[in-house]
Amino acid sequence: MTYQNAQPHGIKPFKPLPRLFGRGALALVIGAYTVYTLGPFLWLATMSVRNTGEISADHYAWPSPFRWEQFRVAWVDSAFDTYFWNSAIVVVTAVAVVTLVGAAAAHALARYRFRGNRIIYGILFSSIIFPPQITLISLYQILVDYNLYNSLTGLTLVYISLQLPLTVYLLEGFFARIPQDLFDAAKMDGYGDIEIFRRIVLPIGMPAIATTLILNFIQLWNEFLFAVVLISDPEKRTLPIGIRAFMGDHFQDIGMIAAGVMISVIPVIIAYAFFSEKLIRGMTAGAVK
Amino acid sequence: MSDMAKHAGTDVEAPARASRAPRTRRFSDPRRASFPVLLVFLVPALAIYFGLTAYPAFRTIYDSFFTIEGMERIPVGFANYVALWQDETFWVAVRNTFIWAFVAPILDVATGLLLALALYAGVPFARFLRIAWFTPVLLSYVVVAILWMWIYNYDWGVVNELLRAMGLGDLARSWLGDPNTALAAVIVTHAWKWAGFNMVVCLAAIHSLPREVLEASELDNCGWGAKLRYMIVPMLKPTLLNLYVLAFIGKMKVFDLVWIMTGGGPLWATETVSTYVYKRAFNWNTFDLGYPSAIAAVWFGVVCAAVILLNKIFKSKDRLEY
Structure with missing residues (x-):
């Protein structure tokens, strides 16, 4: 040395x-x-x-x-518009619902004292480590039983359940750090519990909520395994499985595959160009302490 | 991971509650809520959890004791598990997944740490580089898989083109088609996607290290090699181990990348447990959902046990206090 x-x-x-x-x-x-x-x-x-x-x-x-007409061809003739809008509908709905449901649960777990609080938290949290196969096969059967197989509604429900543990885990951590004084003051002013959640927790927790929104959005936008198992109708494909199916049918058509892949990547890249720090923070939210 | 539950908050603020005893019934303890209110907040989440996570998980375990073909369910006891024990393909898949899950995270975390150090050392454009290096994390596995299938292409892929350009054309091969290189090729692709993630987390951890210690080492004329070995790595250990466990969990579940790039082939060289479950359940025309349920149940146990074990091992080592 x-x-x-x-x-x-x-x-x-x-x-x-x-x-x-x-x-x-x-x-x-x-x-x-x-x-x-x-x-x-x-x-x-x-x-x-x-x-x-x-x-x-x-x-x-x-x-x-x-x-540039490659994009038009991919969008119109190769059905990437269908895939794109399917993805958009499923992901936006799932993210909106999971954030609201997760935020409500996270608030209750972070703020209130009640018997079983930590048990409920532990149950919700522990499923983060579950390998997806443990629910995959049964979810397929369950969705078939309830006529939700091969439907965007069914896929949305499954996506909500997939992201719920992470959402509750992240938001609980953030919400617990909101000072109790705020809640005491709100109670003094006669706010009800629901009002407190709506008018204090949601506005103050907005940065944290934005982080989980981003994380959930990216993860679901890219989700492949459940989509490929639960969707079979070409009309209902989301972007990841649409691209994969297109590649299977047109293995040699590299230019068109590349255009399709770009269509799926562009929204993410545009978001990244504007909100790079927020996206990075969102994606690493679980790991950085 | 379990240490994350510590900052849960409810316990920390217990004294505050005690000192703020309710004066009237109307301004009741703000830390308590009536049962209906709790139900409103918790029931949607719990309903989703029990309906779409807990129930399917139990059902999979229950199903593993049956042969299920369409509507027909034949109870077979432990026959699926016995068959699994003798299933050579399953053991190949387990071996591949274990290699991946235990070895590859070291590659990921080490690359991440070195990249973070490079940025910390004060190179120009550090902000741009951090953003650029993170990009692959945002891409879907489908996109990454397609890109790398082209990179590994025998005739015109970047890897073989570079080898030929360097006069090493003999080494050019079909990287994903050769059983000897397929697994390594897929692992490299996976590392390409995730290195940026580890880099960002390491960089954040380095920036939160106490400056005095690092400055003191500079006064002591401590070289970078020594600084890295005796100061940075020990101080970052909790972060690095946490990253290792996260990477480990991710790799125990890996499916998308393998499925699209190789489909588990050639000759089961890249078969992972996830791809094998998928094949047995939905791809091969075996039409039996009981056997793949047994694989999933076994793997569920293995993943949970491995995560608990890793946490135990890493916890038992004392954390460096600073």
Whole structure:
């Protein structure tokens, strides 16, 4: 460790860099990793505006001309509009319901003292670790029994149940930190319990609620396993299974697959461009303490 | 994970309640709610939980003692479990999943930590890089799988093109089609998606470390290698272990990526328990839902036991106080 003595004091504004590499090597590694993460995505983007003939000629050429009509074709002719709207309806409904139901339960668990509080919390929370197969096969049978198999309503219900534990867990943690004084004051002013939830907890907890909204939205937008098991009708496919089915039918049509994939990614990327910090916080909410 | 339950709040504020005794009946203890109010808040969540999580879970375990073909249910006792014990494919799937769940998180967490350190060391554009490196976390497994199937493509995939360009064309192969490399190829893809997640969490943890300690080490002329080994890693240990457990849980459940990239093939080289359950329940025309229920029930027990065990092991080590 001879580099220990070579600690110049001139670069104090920067924290010291690993001496074993030096600045140039570090920059190289960082540059390489950036290409590694963003490269595949940019490659996909270029392919989405080229047709399959052009792609086969050279997979890595810059698009010329930019064939934006690829998106129109994918949207209209390859039924990606159906998949997109199915996804949107299911995910938005499920996220709205799970947030409201989860927030109500989280509030009761965080605020009130009653027998069995921690038991209920533990029961709801523990199902976070359940492997999905333990409910998958039975949910399939149950939805068939109740005529909800192959319906967007059934899928929405299942999605609500999938995200409920995480929602309750995250919101309970946040709500518990709201100062009790606020609630005491509200009681003095004659607020009822429901009013307290509606007029104090929801507004004050909004940043936390936004975080869980984002997390739930991304996770459900990307959900594949339950959708593929519970939906069989092509008209009712969500985006992930729609893309997968399209790929199965048109394995060679790389340009069109790329355009379809881009359609599913664009909403997420637009949201990310505007709310990158919020999205990062939302996605890591369970792990950062 | 269970330590997260600590900051639950209700216990912390107990003294506050005691000192604030209700003066009249009307302004009753704000920490208490009448039973109907609790029902209003809790019943929707509990109904969803019991209807769509607890009941299906119990039903799966119950079903594992039957052979179920369509409407027909034949009780078979433990026959499914006996068959499972002798099912070679199941054991291959278990082996693959265990390799993935125990080994791959180390790769994820180490990459995340190193990336976080690189950003912490004060490289330019750190803000942009953090956002860029996080992008794959937001992509769905379907998107990631398709992208990487192209990257691994034999004729024109990036990996083989690079190898050929470097004159190592002999090494070019069908990465997902070769049983020797398929599992590793899928694991690398999974790590590509999740490294950014670990990076962000590590970076947040590094930033919350006490500055005095790190500055003191600088005064002591402590090199980065030593600093990493003796200070940063020990101080971040709770975070790193927590990330390991999270990654472990994720990998015990892994399905989407494998299913789309390889379908568990070639020759069961990437078969995981999740893909095997799916195949037996919905893909092979065996039409029996009892046997896959047995696999799911066994795996449910294994995952729960493994998580509890990991938490126990990691808990028993003393946390570094600072």
